[in-house]
Structure formats: C-alpha cells, structure tokens
Amino acid sequence: xxxxxxxxxxxxxxxxxxxxxxxxxxxxxxxxxxxxxxxxxxxxxxxxxxxxxxxxxxxxxxxxxxxxxxxxxxxxxxxxxxxxxxxxxxxxxxxxxxxxxxxxxxxxxxxxxxxxxxxxxxxxxxxxxxxxxxxxxxxxxxxxxxxxxxxxxxxxxxxxxxxxxxxxxxxxxxxxxxxxxxxxxxxxxxxxxxxxxxxxxxxxxxxxxxxxxxxxxxxxxxxxxxxxxxxxxxxxxxxxxxxxxxxxxxxxxxxxxxxxxxxxxxxxxxxxxxxxxxxxxxxxxxxxxxxxxxxxxxxxxxxxxxxxxxxxxxxxxxxxxxxxxxxxxxxxxxxxxxxxxxxxxxxxxxxxxxxxxxxxxxxxxxxxxxxxx
Amino acid sequence: xxxxxxxxxxxxxxxxxxxxxxxxxxxxxxxxxxxxxxxxxxxxxxxxxxxxxxxxxxxxxxxxxxxxxxxxxxxxxxxxxxxxxxxxxxxxxxxxxxxxxxxxxxxxxxxxxxxxxxxxxxxxxxxxxxxxxxxxxxxxxxxxxxxxxxxxxxxxxxxxxxxxxxxxxxxxxxxxxxxxxxxxxxxxxxxxxxxxxxxxxxxxxxxxxxxxxxxxxxxxxxxxxxxxxxxxxxxxxxxxxxxxxxxxxxxxxxxxxxxxxxxxxxxxxxxxxxxxxxxxxxxxxxxxxxxxxxxxxxxxxxxxxxxxxxxxxxxxxxxxxxxxxxxxxxxxxxxxxxxxxxxxxxxxxxxxxxxxxxxxxxxxxxxxxxxxxxxxxxxxxxxxxxxxxxxxxxxxxxxx
Ligand SMILES: Cc1cc2nc3c(=O)[nH]c(=O)nc-3n(C[C@H](O)[C@H](O)[C@H](O)COP(=O)(O)OP(=O)(O)OC[C@H]3O[C@@H](n4cnc5c(N)ncnc54)[C@H](O)[C@@H]3O)c2cc1C
Numbered sequence: 001x002x003x004x005x006x007x008x009x010x011x012x013x014x015x016x017x018x019x020x021x022x023x024x025x026x027x028x029x030x031x032x033x034x035x036x037x038x039x040x041x042x043x044x045x046x047x048x049x050x051x052x053x054x055x056x057x058x059x060x061x062x063x064x065x066x067x068x069x070x071x072x073x074x075x076x077x078x079x080x081x082x083x084x085x086x087x088x089x090x091x092x093x094x095x096x097x098x099x100x101x102x103x104x105x106x107x108x109x110x111x112x113x114x115x116x117x118x119x120x121x122x123x124x125x126x127x128x129x130x131x132x133x134x135x136x137x138x139x140x141x142x143x144x145x146x147x148x149x150x151x152x153x154x155x156x157x158x159x160x161x162x163x164x165x166x167x168x169x170x171x172x173x174x175x176x177x178x179x180x181x182x183x184x185x186x187x188x189x190x191x192x193x194x195x196x197x198x199x200x201x202x203x204x205x206x207x208x209x210x211x212x213x214x215x216x217x218x219x220x221x222x223x224x225x226x227x228x229x230x231x232x233x234x235x236x237x238x239x240x241x242x243x244x245x246x247x248x249x250x251x252x253x254x255x256x257x258x259x260x261x262x263x264x265x266x267x268x269x270x271x272x273x274x275x276x277x278x279x280x281x282x283x284x285x286x287x288x289x290x291x292x293x294x295x296x297x298x299x300x301x302x303x304x305x306x307x308x309x310x311x312x313x314x315x316x317x318x319x320x321x322x323x324x325x326x327x328x329x330x331x332x333x334x335x336x337x338x339x340x341x342x343x344x345x346x347x348x349x350x351x352x353x354x355x356x357x358x359x360x361x362x363x364x365x366x367x368x369x370x371x372x373x
Numbered sequence: 374x375x376x377x378x379x380x381x382x383x384x385x386x387x388x389x390x391x392x393x394x395x396x397x398x399x400x401x402x403x404x405x406x407x408x409x410x411x412x413x414x415x416x417x418x419x420x421x422x423x424x425x426x427x428x429x430x431x432x433x434x435x436x437x438x439x440x441x442x443x444x445x446x447x448x449x450x451x452x453x454x455x456x457x458x459x460x461x462x463x464x465x466x467x468x469x470x471x472x473x474x475x476x477x478x479x480x481x482x483x484x485x486x487x488x489x490x491x492x493x494x495x496x497x498x499x500x501x502x503x504x505x506x507x508x509x510x511x512x513x514x515x516x517x518x519x520x521x522x523x524x525x526x527x528x529x530x531x532x533x534x535x536x537x538x539x540x541x542x543x544x545x546x547x548x549x550x551x552x553x554x555x556x557x558x559x560x561x562x563x564x565x566x567x568x569x570x571x572x573x574x575x576x577x578x579x580x581x582x583x584x585x586x587x588x589x590x591x592x593x594x595x596x597x598x599x600x601x602x603x604x605x606x607x608x609x610x611x612x613x614x615x616x617x618x619x620x621x622x623x624x625x626x627x628x629x630x631x632x633x634x635x636x637x638x639x640x641x642x643x644x645x646x647x648x649x650x651x652x653x654x655x656x657x658x659x660x661x662x663x664x665x666x667x668x669x670x671x672x673x674x675x676x677x678x679x680x681x682x683x684x685x686x687x688x689x690x691x692x693x694x695x696x697x698x699x700x701x702x703x704x705x706x707x708x709x710x711x712x713x714x715x716x717x718x719x720x721x722x723x724x725x726x727x728x729x730x731x732x733x734x735x736x737x738x739x740x741x742x743x744x745x746x747x748x749x750x751x752x753x754x755x756x757x758x759x760x761x762x763x764x765x766x767x768x769x770x771x772x773x
Contacts, residue, residue, distance in 0.1 A: 001382060001443055002375045002677075003670040070374045245755045259751075260758035262744070268757065269750040273688045277664030284667050287376040306660040354656035358632075361659060362646070365629025 003283060009074050016078045023047055026332050029083040029196040033335065039157040039189065039198035045086045049117030054092055058100070063112035069224075069290045073231040073282070080235025083339050085196045087120050087155035089346075093228040095121025098163055098175065098221055102213030107177060110161065122159035122180075123221070123347075124150035124202055131352045132165065137173050139166035139204065146178060146209035149201065152190050154346050156180075156200025164204070165218060168211060175217050176209035184208070194342035196335060223300035225347050227285035230307035233343050234279050237307075237314040240336040241271045244318035251323070264321055271314045278303075278310035298364060301357035308343070308350040315340035376670070378447075385444050389451045392424060400457050411537060414461050418492025428466060428490050435474065435482075436490035442676045446669070464533060465489050465496030469542040472612040473561065476599035485540070485561075497538035497564070499529040499586055500609065506531075507745050509544075510553045510606060511772075514588055516545035516560070521595045523547075523560065525588045531739075535571050535584040538564050542612065543588075544605050549770040556769055557605035560593045567591070578731040613741075624736070625697045625729050626722060628659055631704070634721060638707050645707045658700050665689045684753040690736065691746040698733035701726050 005013070024044055032038045048054065057072045058064020072092065079088055096114050099107055113119035125132040127139065127150060139148025146166055153162070162178045180187070184207035192199045245268055248259030258264050285303030288296040319326040319333035326333040344350060378386060393400070399420055401413040421427040422436055429445040431437025438444075453459070470489045474482060488494040505511035514527025525545055535541065541562050548556035562569070568591035573581045600608040626634070632655070635646035645651050669689065672682045704726050705712040714720055715727035737743050751757040764772040 001378060001670060001674065003667070003674045004678075005374065245757060248757060256761075257758050260761070262748075265751040265757050266744070266747040268755055269747040272750055272755060273692060276668055276685065276688055277661055277692065280664045280667035280671055281660055283374060283671065284376060284663075287374050290374065291377070301656075302660045302663060305656050306664055309657070309660075351653070354653045357656040357659060358652040361628050361655075362632045365632055368629060369633075 003287075005070070005074065009071060012071060013074045013078065016075055017081075019051065020078055020082045020084070024082040024084055026083060026335060029085045029335055029339075030332075032085040033196040033338075036195075039200075040087055040155070041085045044084065046117065048084075048086060048088065052115075053088070054096075054117055055115035057092065058096055058111050058115050062100075062108060063115040065115075069228070070286050073228055073286045076228045076231035077235035080232030081239045083196060083236065083335055087122070087158045087198065089225065089229060089232065090123060090155040090159065091119070091121040093225045094123050094221055095119070095161060095163060097224050098177075098212060098217065101220065102217050104212075107210075107212060119161055120155065120159045122153050122155040122162050122200075124153045124156065124162050124164045125218075125347075126151060126153075131348055134173055137165060137167060139164065140171075141166050141168055141176055141209050141211075143169075144208060144210065145184070145206045146176060146204040147206060149203050151201040152192060152199040153202050154342075155198045156202050157187055157189055157198050162202065163212065163221075164209065166209070172215055173218075174215040175212050175221075177212045178204070178207055178209045182207055192342070194338035196338065197342050219297070222347050223296050224289055226300040226304035226353065227282065227289050229343055229347065230278065230282040230285060230303040233307035233311040233340070234275060234282055236336055236339055236343070237271070237275045237278065237311040240311075240314045240318040240333070240340075241268060241275060243332070243336075244268060244271075244314075244321040248321055258321070258323075267317050268321070271310075271317055274306075274310040274313050278306040281306040295364075298357065298360035301353050301360055304347075304353045305350055305357055308353070311336075311340040312344060382443060382447060385440075386447050386451065389426070389448045392426065393451055393455055396420060400455055401460075402456055403458050407537075410458075411461055414458075415492040417457070418462060418490075422491040427492075431490070436487045443673050446673060461495060461534065461537070462489075462492060464498050465494075465538075465540075468498055468612050468615050469496035469540070469561075471615045472542060472559075472599060472608060475611060476559075476608060477561070478596070481596075489540075494539040495534060495537055497532050497535045497541045498612070499532055499535070499541045499543035499562075501531045502528060503530050507742055509609065510557065512544055512546055512557065514543070514545050515549070516547050516558060516593070518547075518595070519592075523558075523593045523595060523598070525560070525562075525591045525593055527588050529586040529588070531574070531583045532571075532586045533583045533739075535564065535586050536573060540564060541586075542599075543593075544609050546769065547605075548603050550768050551603065552766050553764060553769045553772060554606045556603050557609070558602050559599040559605035559608040560597050561599060562591065562593050562597065566593070576735065578728070578735065624693055625662075625700060626726060628663075630722075631655065631700070634704060634726075635707070637721075638704075640707060645704075648707075651703065651707070654700075654703060658696050661692050661696050665692050684749050687741070687746045687749050690740065691743055691750075694733060694736040695743065697729055697736065701730035701733060705730055 028041050028044055032041055052065055053075055055064040056067045057069055060066040091114055096111060099111050110119050146164060148166055159180055162180055164176045164178050165173055166176055167173050184205050186203045188201045190199045190201050248264050249257055251258045281303045285299040288299035315336040319337050322331060322333055325331050399417055401410060401417050418427055425438035426448055428437040429440040429448055430442055433439050466489060470486060473485055489496060500509055502512050502514060504513060514525060514529060516523040516525045541564055543562050544557055544559050546556055547558040568589040570587040570589060572585045574583050574585055575581055632646055635651060636644050638645040640648055672686055676682060715724050717724035720727050748760060752759050
C-alpha cells in the first residue's frame with residue numbers, strides 16, 4: 001500500500017502549478033467565455049504543448065514522453081484548478097487513449113501528431129435529449145461513410161479528429177475515427193452553460209469514417225476519462241472551496257466574519273469532506289486505471305459519482321458564500337459553477353454513472369460470493 | 374500510487390490469516406449476553422497479546438508488537454472479515470492507556486499497561502458530565518487536595534463500560550476561580566474505590582452500555598494525577614487526539630450484502646434493487662463510505678512516510694454515522710409495514726439493520742457530535758474563525 005503520489009509526482013505538481021499560476025490565471029478562461037468567436041485559448045494550448053503535456057502519457061516509440069497516467073492526473077488536477085480553456089481532456093484522456101488501446105498501425109501515427117500538438121481530438125456521442133444509449137443512436141456508417149448529427153460535441157470546433165459513436169453496417173454501435181477537415185462534415189458553434197469550453201453541433205453527411213476498436217472500446221474510454229476528469233473536478237472543487245474560505249474570513253456581517261457563522265462554516269466543512277471523499281475515490285480510480293485492475297469499471301464510476309457531487313456542491317456553495325458579489329459576471333464564482341456543470345454532463349451525467357456503479361458493485365458482489373462458495 | 378499489498382504486507386496478511394485460522398474456535402462473535410461476550414473477548418485479547426496481535430503498533434516494552442499502522446489495519450481487516458467485533462477495549466487502548474503511557478510514572482506504567490493490553494483490565498473514560506459534553510471544559514466534578522490525596526465529588530455521565538471497568542480516566546475541576554480551561558486536572562482512578570457509585574443508563578437502542586458515575590468524596594492519591602495541577606485540559610486533548618486516530622471503523626452491512634438484500638426485497642414491480650431511486654441512493658452511499666475507507670489508506674500512507682495525521686481524520690465518523698443511519702432506514706422502510714418488525718427471528722439480516730438504525734443516533738453523538746466535528750474541520754483544517762466563547766476568559770465560578 002502506497003496510496004498517494006510519489007515524490008517525483010509531487011515535484012511535477014509543483015512545477016505544473018507554478019507554470020499554470022503564471023500562465024493561466026482565471027482571466028484566460030474568462031477571455032474564452034467573453035469572446036463569442038473563440039472556442040479555446042490557442043496561445044495557452046501552444047504553451048502546454050511546448051511543455052510536453054500532450055506528449056506526457058504517449059509511449060516514447062510514438063513520439064511521447066512515456067510517463068504514466070498517474071503522472072497525467074497530476075496535470076489533470078492542476079488544469080482543473082485553473083479552469084484551463086483548452087481541449088486537453090478530449091485530446092489526451094480520450095483520443096490518445098483510444099489510439100493507444102485500439103489504434104491500428106496507421107491510426108497510431110496520430111499519436112505523434114498529438115504529442116506535437118498538431119492533432120486535437122473530440123468524442124461525439126450525444127445526439128439529442130437523454131443519456132446516449134444503444135437504442136436511440138441514429139448515426140450510422142455504411143460502406144465507410146458516416147451520416148448523422150452529434151450535439152453537443154465538446155471541443156468539436158477545435159478538433160482535427162473525432163471519435164464518433166455510430167452504428168456499423170450490422171447495426172452495432174461502435175466508435176469510428178473521423179477526420180473533421182473533410183467534405184461531408186459541417187460544424188456549428190453551440191451555446192452551452194459553460195462558454196469557456198468549446199461545444200459544437202457536427203453534421204456528418206457521407207464523411208469518411210474508419211472503425212476503431214471493438215464495440216467495448218467506448219466503455220473503456222469513458223472509464224479512463226471518468227478517472228482523469230475526476231482529478232480535474234477535484235482540482236476545481238478545491239479551488240472553489242479555497243476561494244470561499246478566503247472570502248468568508250474577510251467579509252464581515254453583524255460585526256463578525258461571515259465565516260464564523262456555522263451555516264457558512266459547516267457548509268464549507270462539508271465541501272471539504274466531499275472533496276476529500278472525491279479525492280480518495282479518484283486515487284483508487286487512477287490506481288485501477290494504471291495497474292490494469294479488473295476493478296476499473298467500478299473504480300471509475302465511483303470516482304466520477306463522487307467528483308461530480310463534490311464539484312457541484314463546492315461551486316454552488318462557494319458562489320453562495322460570496323453573496324451578491326458572487327452573482328456578478330465579474331466575479332469568478334460563476335466560472336466554477338459553469339465548469340462544474342460542464343464536467344458533470346460531458347461524458348454522461350452522474351445519473352448514468354450511478355447506474356453503472358450499481359451494476360458494477362452488484363456484479364462484483366456476485367463474483368466474490370461465487371468465489372467464496 | 375499502489376493500492377495493493379507490498380510483499381511485506383502480503384506476507385504479514387498471510388501470517389495473520391494463518392493465525393486466525395489456527396484459532397478459529399477462539400474467535401469471539403456478536404452473540405450472547407454481555408458477560409459471555411466479554412469473557413470470550415478477554416480470552417481472545419490475551420491470545421492476541423501472546424502472539425503479537427494486540428496493540429500491534431505499540432513498543433514491545435508495553436506488550437505491543439512494534440508494528441506499523443498498516444499492519445494494525447491489515448490484522449483488523451482480517452479479523453473483522455471473520456466477524457470478530459471490535460468491543461470492550463477500544464476506549465482503554467485507544468484513549469486512556471496511551472495517556473497513561475505519556476503521563477504516568479514508570480512504576481505505574483509497568484503495573485497498568487500490560488494488563489490492559491491483555492484484556493485483564495479494562496478502562497473507561499470519565500469525561501462527560503450533565504453540564505459538560507461538547508463543551509467538555511465545563512466539567513464541575515471537583516477535586517480538593519487533602520494531604521497527598523485528592524477528594525473528588527460530582528457526577529459523570531454517559532460513561533461507556535464503567536460497569537465492567539477496572540480503571541477510569543477522570544477529569545476534574547481543581548480551581549473554579551480560574552477560567553474554565555485553566556482549572557482542570559486529570560487523574561486515573563480505580564473503579565472500585567470507595568464512594569464511586571455506578572448506575573446503568575438504559576439507551577434508546579435498548580442496550581445498557583453506558584452509565585452515570587457518582588463520585589461521593591472519592592479519595593485519589595496525588596500519585597495518580599496525570600500532568601500538572603490545573604493542566605488537565607492539555608491531557609484531555611492528548612487523550613482525545615488518540616481517539617481520533619483510532620476512529621472510523623467499518624459499520625453496517627457490506628455493499629454486496631446490501632444489494633443482495635435489495636434483490637430479495639419486493640417492491641411494486643420487481644425488487645428494491647431494480648428501483649431507480651434506490652440504485653441512485655446506493656451509489657451515493659457507496660462512494661461516501663468507500664471514500665472514508667480510502668481516505669484512511671491515504672492517512673496510513675502519510676503515517677508510513679513519517680507524517681502525523683491531523684484533524685482531517687475527523688471526516689470518518691462524520692460521514693459513516695450519518696450514512697449508516699440513512700441506509701438502514703432506506704432498507705428497513707422498503708419492507709413496508711413489515712419493516713417495523715425488528716424481532717431478530719423474523720427481520721432480515723437477523724435484525725442487524727434494524728439494530729443499526731436504532732444505534733446510529735448514538736454514533737452521531739458519541740466522541741464528538743456531527744456539529745463539533747464540522748467545527749473542528751472548519752477551524753483547524755480550513756482556518757475559519759473559532760466559535761465565539763464568551764465564557765473563555767471568565768473565572769469558571771462566574772460562568773453560567
Ligand atoms: C453512545 C455514547 C457513548 C458515550 N460514551 C462516553 C464515554 O465513554 N465517556 C464520556 O466521557 N462520554 C461519553 N459520551 C458522551 C459524549 O461525548 C457526549 O454526549 C457528546 O460529547 C455530546 O455532549 P452532550 O451529550 O452534552 O450534548 P450537548 O453538548 O449538550 O449537545 C447538544 C446538541 O447541541 C449541539 N452543539 C453543542 N455545541 C455546539 C456548537 N458549538 N455548535 C453547534 N452545535 C453544538 C450538539 O451537536 C448537539 O446536537 C457518550 C455518548 C454516547 C451517545
């Protein structure tokens with residue numbers, strides 16, 4: 001048992017935090033939020049690429065740095081703290097993972113492009129209201145051509161390549177790799193609850209698409225993304241809470257700091273508890289991911305359920321603890337409030353993940369019982 | 374980040390399992406009268422002590438095994454997995470005896486520590502009083518010096534296990550003219566001392582595990598004073614800090630069993646395990662209780678790296694007690710009117726869930742209420758302002 005980051009990883013965190021504090025104040029997220037044209041912060045993205053962050057977890061033979069996913073989640077937490085408005089998760093936690101797990105020889109060439117910052121990914125699952133499901137999926141691929149509409153696609157405008165969930169010729173839903181700069185792809189910006197993150201409607205009308213991986217790949221990718229996003233969420237939740245704590249110490253009402261009133265104090269204590277619970281579940285998740293444990297599906301669902309809850313609670317209550325100021329456009333609290341919602345829904349809402357968790361715990365309980373008897 | 378046992382840990386776990394398997398017929402359980410359970414636990418405690426499994430982290434000087442906190446947890450996991458309750462010795466070994474080790478004389482330690490480790494002697498904690506619970510510094514039981522003795526009079530309350538304890542740690546007021554935290558003194562006292570009167574208190578859960586303890590001019594030798602005169606508050610804090618590090622045991626039925634139970638509970642169209650509201654609530658319960666366990670492994674890792682766990686360890690009970698209360702209610706309630714029946718012969722899980730439901734309120738109060746734990750987190754972890762204490766610098770005799 002060694003259930004924490006290593007010294008090297010703490011060193012990495014220090015460097016990453018220092019870099020992001022200098023290069024990515026919250027004004028970066030705000031700039032994208034305020035600019036109706038921008039889909040992400042191109043300059044920041046280039047700097048992250050320059051730091052080698054998109055290359056971090058890619059094996060050396062594909063032009064990466066060959067570090068572990070546990071190293072990667074150090075970055076995730078720090079990017080979450082600063083609300084980095086870049087397509088990092090879509091590219092690194094999802095597209096790169098898909099290529100590493102299931103890419104064929106040629107597809108894997110894209111990994112070097114990701115490492116070099118030339119390829120940006122996105123994953124296109126959702127089509128309309130409701131959780132994406134086998135029954136409702138309408139996109140399909142016939143003779144290598146994709147038709148269908150996906151919305152919202154996070155990072156859909158920035159991306160060069162998409163992973164698209166669609167039916168193959170036999171009707172089985174699976175993932176397809178689709179270059180986005182081609183005829184037969186139309187993209188349109190969508191307004192969402194979190195304009196500091198890019199979201200698009202993508203219409204595919206006979207776009208060239210090649211299958212990647214077996215049908216189970218999607219679940220495996222979502223599990224991995226759930227864990228890494230949980231670290232972004234924990235980072236954001238901690239920062240939101242810290243801001244509220246700082247404010248509650250300084251702001252006076254009725255002759256006392258508002259943080260001395262238990263309604264505020266206890267709520268912030270609860271946020272701390274939630275964040276710790278989320279952090280611990282995320283640690284177990286990253287261990288399961290990195291060690292290739294059978295427990296991954298369960299660990300990932302637990303990490304996601306805990307992280308969604310923690311971030312929403314912290315962002316909601318941190319805003320509230322700021323009073324009227326917290327409700328202004330100028331204050332930063334709504335950036336966290338919005339990002340909490342974005343991360344809450346982006347790969348399926350907590351509702352779906354609670355379901356997955358229940359199924360996993362039940363399956364595991366039965367397995368253990370069978371082994372015991 | 375490695376969640377699995379290291380080779381040493383795996384070896385330790387294997388040895389612990391062999392030991393437990395070899396003593397199968399000696400393992401205590403939850404069944405039987407208190408006296409019968411106590412007898413079995415004492416025998417088991419002595420066997421553990423002889424084999425280096427009692428007080429695993431303590432020095433061998435004290436009858437411990439000089440092991441790591443991780444080893445303690447591994448042994449407890451294996452023991453709990455075989456249904457062995459964590460009963461009777463927790464307050465003594467978790468809180469009182471560590472305080473003795475820190476504050477008593479060498480001779481006293483030589484006499485007191487080993488018998489406690491072996492389960493031959495049991496300790497209780499005489500802190501709370503009718504007017505001093507959360508606000509512990511409000512104790513009134515007074516100790517007056519008389520030669521090389523002290524004469525103690527007053528009342529303690531909620532004293533768990535006083536009726537089977539040999540020794541108690543008692544906090545008293547020695548100088549009411551000083552502010553409340555500054556006139557307290559700690560002693561240890563033999564529970565059969567003349568003038569101690571123990572009256573059982575019937576709990577709402579039906580059990581009789583705690584007591585009122587009256588001190589009627591009980592004489593305690595000055596040699597049994599722990600720490601300086603009027604410096605008892607610091608001693609109490611030391612004792613309670615140990616309690617926190619210990620705290621956070623597993624409670625309630627495990628996740629797999631909870632689901633199996635839900636599968637066997639009929640609801641309108643199917644079983645409770647098919648009910649969306651239940652599935653969602655289960656998931657939230659699961660991540661919170663599992664999160665507490667996992668947080669404890671983080672604490673252990675910090676300890677194994679030489680760090681001291683701080684007040685953040687307080688989150689365990691705050692979360693698990695409430696979750697136990699709500700999950701038990703959910704499971705019981707899903708049975709419909711039949712859920713009211715808590716007859717062990719008729720209720721599911723031998724009535725253990727019903728028992729948890731009636732026991733949980735006490736867990737949310739004992740050892741620091743939910744509100745006090747939130748205050749601790751807010752003040753000591755987050756650095757938020759302390760609670761106003763209008764009586765803090767006032768002579769105790771002038772407070773309400
Ligand atoms: C099962 C059980 C076993 C126990 N065993 C022992 C034992 O062995 N030895 C021993 O010494 N004691 C023991 N206790 C006593 C326990 O420590 C106290 O009951 C507890 O500290 C609360 O004190 P109180 O009962 O006086 O409640 P009070 O302190 O009067 O609290 C009443 C209510 O007010 C709230 N409250 C109090 N202060 C604040 C505050 N500052 N902010 C917000 N809310 C506040 C509390 O949370 C509670 O809800 C036991 C209690 C139980 C239930």
